[in-house]
Amino acid sequence: MSSKKGAYESNASDTDFRKKFDRAEYAAKASVREAAEKEESKARYEAKLAGKKYYKPLTGDEILTSARASRLDVSANVGKMVLMPAGAATGKRGRGAGFYCKDCDLTFKDSVQWVEHENSMQHLRAIGQTGEVQRATASEVRERIERVWEALEEERQQDVKSLGERLKVRQVEEEQDREERRRKRKELAERKLAKTEEEARIKLEYGEDVRVEGEHDEDDMMASMGIVGFGSTRK
Amino acid sequence: MANHRADEKRFLDERGSGGPLAPNGLNPATIMEKPVRERIIDCYFWKDQCFALNEADIVDRVVVHVKFIGGTYGDAQRPSPFLCLAFKLLQLGPSDDILREYLDFGGEKFKYLRALACFYIRLTRQAKNVYNLLEPYLEDRRKLKRKTRMGTALTFIDQFVDDLLTKERVCATTLWKMPKREILEDLEVLEPRISPLGDIEDLLESDVEEMDGKGRDKSPGSEFGEVTPEREPGEMDVDKGANEGQTMEAESEVASGKV
Numbered sequence: 259m260s261s262k263k264g265a266y267e268s269n270a271s272d273t274d275f276r277k278k279f280d281r282a283e284y285a286a287k288a289s290v291r292e293a294a295e296k297e298e299s300k301a302r303y304e305a306k307l308a309g310k311k312y313y314k315p316l317t318g319d320e321i322l323t324s325a326r327a328s329r330l331d332v333s334a335n336v337g338k339m340v341l342m343p344a345g346a347a348t349g350k351r352g353r354g355a356g357f358y359c360k361d362c363d364l365t366f367k368d369s370v371q372w373v374e375h376e377n378s379m380q381h382l383r384a385i386g387q388t389g390e391v392q393r394a395t396a397s398e399v400r401e402r403i404e405r406v407w408e409a410l411e412e413e414r415q416q417d418v419k420s421l422g423e424r425l426k427v428r429q430v431e432e433e434q435d436r437e438e439r440r441r442k443r444k445e446l447a448e449r450k451l452a453k454t455e456e457e458a459r460i461k462l463e464y465g466e467d468v469r470v471e472g473e474h475d476e477d478d479m480m481a482s483m484g485i486v487g488f489g490s491t492r493k
Numbered sequence: 494m495a496n497h498r499a500d501e502k503r504f505l506d507e508r509g510s511g512g513p514l515a516p517n518g519l520n521p522a523t524i525m526e527k528p529v530r531e532r533i534i535d536c537y538f539w540k541d542q543c544f545a546l547n548e549a550d551i552v553d554r555v556v557v558h559v560k561f562i563g564g565t566y567g568d569a570q571r572p573s574p575f576l577c578l579a580f581k582l583l584q585l586g587p588s589d590d591i592l593r594e595y596l597d598f599g600g601e602k603f604k605y606l607r608a609l610a611c612f613y614i615r616l617t618r619q620a621k622n623v624y625n626l627l628e629p630y631l632e633d634r635r636k637l638k639r640k641t642r643m644g645t646a647l648t649f650i651d652q653f654v655d656d657l658l659t660k661e662r663v664c665a666t667t668l669w670k671m672p673k674r675e676i677l678e679d680l681e682v683l684e685p686r687i688s689p690l691g692d693i694e695d696l697l698e699s700d701v702e703e704m705d706g707k708g709r710d711k712s713p714g715s716e717f718g719e720v721t722p723e724r725e726p727g728e729m730d731v732d733k734g735a736n737e738g739q740t741m742e743a744e745s746e747v748a749s750g751k752v
């Protein structure tokens with residue numbers, strides 16, 4: 259009962275057939291590749307005799323080349339100290355210090371060599387492009403003008419919006435500032451008032467004469483004449 | 494319709510012979526001088542931003558990268574993006590329909606696109622078309638920045654267009670010797686130019702007439718009547734009626750003003 263079987267109820271040895279199949283396939287592939295390589299080297303040789311550069315023949319699956327959406331991104335290589343051996347030529351095979359093309363597995367020592375490579379037929383063929391560019395019609399040009407204009411307008415509106423938002427935030431902040439200043443002024447005034455009231459209270463407590471101008475003129479006159487009133491002047 | 498090549502190699506290979514010629518009979522590959530061409534195809538902006546462009550991509554590149562007009566600038570005599578894109582136009586050879594989009598619809602929005610199209614038209618079109626296509630922009634007062642070896646200066650589209658029509662060398666490029674407007678008028682290749690300010694001869698003449706005490710025998714607007722394009726017979730009555738009404742109003746206003 260407890261025989262060990264795989265999840266698909268088959269023995270591990272069942273996979274033996276694959277090896278046989280693979281071998282046959284590899285052999286077939288290899289012979290095709292060899293034939294292709296032979297043909298390529300012949301074509302290379304003929305191109306060289308004719309003084310031309312050899313490119314792999316087009317398969318018909320290539321797509322047209324089109325303009326870069328933005329600048330080539332060299333930032334990945336910025337800030338790295340790169341020491342290149344003297345006389346390092348273009349296109350060092352494999353990944354190395356410098357500008358690397360992953361499609362062709364080549365490394366270039368500077369951005370100019372790299373962009374030249376990206377534009378080269380060798381690279382374009384490697385990424386399945388023809389190196390030809392679709393013409394634009396007048397109406398396509400007009401559409402592009404509209405699109406670029408609209409994109410810029412949108413950007414401008416966003417700038418205006420963010421400016422508006424910034425202004426609003428500043429308005430709120432200023433209002434808060436004013437409120438704070440108002441509160442402080444009020445506090446100060448209240449403290450001053452409390453202080454003067456306190457001083458007045460203390461003066462009164464110590465029996466010092468708290469005079470209101472004119473109020474005691476009569477008493478003063480009588481005093482200066484040697485007459486002193488009875489008790490408090492307050493009625 | 495054939496595709497463009499992404500790079501300039503074939504375009505420059507055709508400079509000897511065989512390549513298509515510009516409408517003015519020049520070979521577009523040799524319109525710019527050799528040292529300038531070499532500077533252009535050597536510069537990074539050309540390799541990076543002018544590769545694989547078509548006529549529509551020109552618009553993006555102008556809007557993003559052209560911030561001044563000029564040929565080569567600075568001590569290093571770097572070719573300006575303006576010059577590089579003019580060279581790309583020489584390679585692409587855009588049709589008149591496309592140039593009108595650059596000039597008019599695009600030119601209203603993007604002044605450097607108009608400036609670039611004007612420059613390219615001056616290099617490749619027949620004299621008659623150069624005058625007819627460029628002269629309307631002698632009224633475009635928008636500012637342009639201009640960079641030379643000496644530094645940066647301010648100019649205007651109308652000034653730039655005037656330079657293109659009258660100078661021998663603009664933006665590091667020798668302009669082909671175009672016959673003067675007067676000669677083309679005498680040959681009846683060109684109609685006399687009607688400036689929005691009015692013809693200078695007419696203005697001077699009318700001054701003389703007024704000093705002589707003679708009134709103007711032309712009714713105002715009659716000179717516009719002469720250049721009104723032909724209309725469809727069906728529409729004619731309606732339009733004419735409306736126009737006559739306006740003219741009469743205008744005349745009576747002038748008349749009452751003079752009394």
Ligand SMILES: [Zn+2]
Pocket residue numbers: 359360361362363364375376380381384
């Ligand atoms: Zn590559």
